[in-house]
Amino acid sequence: NYSLPASAWGKYEGCNExxxxxxxxxxxxxHASFLAAGAMxxxxxxxxxxxxxxxxYxxxxxVxxxxxxxxxxxxAAIAGHGGKGYVAGSIGPTTKLPSLGHISLEEMSQAFASQIRVxxxxxxxxLVFETCQDLLQAKIALVSCFEELERLGRExxxxxxxxxxTTGTLLVGSDVAAAVAAIEPFPVFSLGLNCATGPEGMKSHIRYLGRTWPxxxxxxxxxxxxxxxxxxxVYPLTPEQFAAELAAFVAEEGVSIVGGCCGSTPEHIRCxxxxxxxxxPAPRAPQGKPSLSSLYQAxxxxxxxxxxLIGERANANGSRQFRERLLADDYEGALAIALQQExxxxxxLDLCTAYAGRDEKVDLAALTRLFAQSVRVPTVIDSTSPDCIEEALRIHPGKCLINSINLEDGGKNLERICGLAKKHGAAVVALTINERGMAMTAGEKLSTAKEIYDLAVRRYGLRPQDLxxxxxxxxxxxxxxxxxxxAAETIEAVRRAREELPGAFTLLGVSNVSFGLSPASRRILNSVFLHEAVEAGLTTAIIDAAKVLP
Known part of the structure; x- marks a missing residue:
């Protein structure tokens, strides 16, 4: 309700900042009017x-x-209020949606970093990153933020x-579960909702957060x-209605931070x-389950x-059809193979573009971008190159799975890839390979896995659930x-992993078991092996889902 003279705006009318x-x-x-109303x-x-x-402008x-x-x-307002109050640095989403290609990742990252720093x-x-409408924007903001805080030596x-x-998703189509999965690995103080609707329109999403967000x-x-x-x-909610609905969120859903966005006045805050x-806040016992996510869903x-089930056909080394499309620079054709698996x-979906004579990084970046926009299931970034993995992680808005790390070189590559997973909020596949080669017996597989587990969790800060x-x-x-x-040794290793690698999961490239056999024999053997592995506790399988017998 402030009436500002034209001189206050100068030639920048509309720029509130x-x-x-x-x-x-x-x-x-x-600011002072909200403090007087009771804002903290x-x-x-x-x-x-x-x-x-x-x-x-x-x-x-x-800036x-x-x-x-x-x-x-x-x-200054807080000083005039007896020094009682805190200052939250508000950072909006900008006016660009990186998932839709409105802006380069570098430009958005630099913009966030410079604002965070000052x-x-x-x-x-x-700091509060608010009105997040694009998961890629949110991830760029968080990666930039924690990098900048580390540079500044601040926590x-x-x-x-x-x-x-009102459609029930973020502007680019992400549901709340996808956002939870993508943001949960980052050390944020809180996650919540603001803008777009009143409290009534947030009920189901707040309830979901109350049951899943840790x-x-x-x-x-x-x-x-x-x-x-x-x-x-005009914003229709009276201060009394506004306060009553938010109080219910606190008392019933355990919400612990509340406030007002558009249309909220000091009187709304006073009430x-x-x-x-x-x-x-009501006590909560969230039951979040470790997940991967695409831009759209978890x-x-x-x-x-x-x-x-992780589809294996978008792999330049394992699928002739995919390789032929890659060699022909037919990215849309390669994407079609991925969509068929979905x-x-x-x-x-596993995505591997490493092939002799090709620029793996260029191919992986192009296809990761297409996967992010078009594939509704999560992406598994399959590469041994940290540079390629980092490029894909920067591009993809969801929580990806990196395939893979091992101890073949004594752990040098593992160190860098674990760092990338930590930085970008990804999970990691760990192969039981050590400096002596591929582990063959169940005992050797478990011994190698435990060594990787200790390094990844205790030294590099990953969580067991991300392995x-x-x-x-x-x-x-x-x-x-x-x-x-x-095959029996592998199944035994899977069985023992449930007890000896607490909190972690297991994965197998199932079709390897039948390599060299006829197609008909392969389908039968793959299906039997998968059944036995699942009975032993297998969590995840890389396989062509269309070629598994029920």
Whole structure:
């Protein structure tokens, strides 16, 4: 309800962030009104104070100046309130959707990093990435954020807030489960919702978070869905209604951070603070299940009817059809093979573009981008090159599975790939290969797996649930007498892994067991071997789902 003179806007009308410079007393007064109403945390007036948005007004060179002024305005209001209050650095999603190719990953990352740096240096107590509409944008923001905090030697809380449209998904089509799976590996302070709807439109999503999200939950809705009345935008929820609905989220769903987004006034916050004075967040016992995700949906690693099936045909070394399309630069044709596997029932898709004479990194980047946009199931990035893996992880918005790490070189590659998995929130396949070669007996497989487990978890910071151990499958159809009991040793290793590798999962490349046999024999042997492995506790299988007998 502030009436600002035209001079306050200058030639930047519509750029609210410019007011930090031109009308600091107004911004500080607005902050103060919310503190007086009972707010504990103030968000800086920096939602669009990044180089991408400010460039639309010709202000991209003033990112630091505007963000510093915004923090000073919030701190001034707190000082006038007896020093009681915290400053949250607000970081919006920009006006670009990287999943749709609106902006390069590098430009978005640089924009976030520069804003994060100045907000932290200016003295914010926490950061909030709000109105996240694109999972790739959220992941770029988080990777940039934690890299920047490490450079600065700072640890402050980082909140993430999604905007779920009335359609039930983020703007680019992600459901909340996909967002949970992709964001959960990062050390965020909280995950929640803001904007787009009032509390009523958030009920089912808040309930889902309450049952699955392991950390704090925030809810910062609009004061209802806006309506146009008499030519003006009006938010219909009264302060009393707004407060009552949010109090129910706290008391019933365990939400522990609440506030107001569009249309919320100091009176809304006053009613909210008063209504929560005697309310405590309900105890929660979230039952989140380790998952992978695409841009669109999450897939639990431990399927109710195991195993998780990973399609194997998008592999330049294992599929002639895929290789021919790759060699012809027919990326759309290669994508069609992937989509057929999804239709055939695969829960995730392996993607390998390593082939002699090809640029693996270029091919992997191009196909990862296509997979991210078009494939609804998660992607398994199959490469031994850390550079290629990193490029794919930067591009994909979901929680991917990296295939793979091992100890063949003593752990040098493992160290780098585990670092990439930690940085980008990915899971990892660990092959039971050591410096002596491929582990053959159940005992050797478990010994190698335990060594990798200790390195990945205790040294490099991965969680057991982000490790899938491949106990290695060897053909028993070659006539080699040394491989006569290879399948039995592998199944025994899978059985023992359940007890000896707590929290981790197992995986097998099933079709390797029948290599060298006729197609009809292969289908039967693959199916029998898969059945026995699942009975032993196998979690995940890389296989052509269309060629498995029930």
């Amino acid at each position: 410019y007011l930090n410079l031109s009308a600091p007393e107004v911004i500080a007064e607005l 945390v103030l968000e800086t007036n920096t939602f669009g104070a990044n180089s991408i948005v400010l460039a639309e 010709g202000l991209e060179s003033r 630091e100046e505007i963000n510093r002024a915004a923090v000073e305005n919030a701190r 907000l932290v240096e200016a003295g914010v107590h926490l 402050i809380p980082v909140m993430v807030s999604l905007t779920v449209e 950390g704090r939950i925030s809810c910062i809705p609009n004061a209802g869905i806006p309506q146009v009345v008499g030519g003006e935008t 909210l603070a008063e209504g929560l004075s005697s309310v405590r 897939v639990e690693i431990q399927q109710e009817i195991p195993p998780l 239709e055939d029932g695969a829960h995730a 899938l151990f491949d106990m290695l499958t060897f053909t028993i159809g070659s006539g080699d007498p040394s491989l006569g009991d290879a």
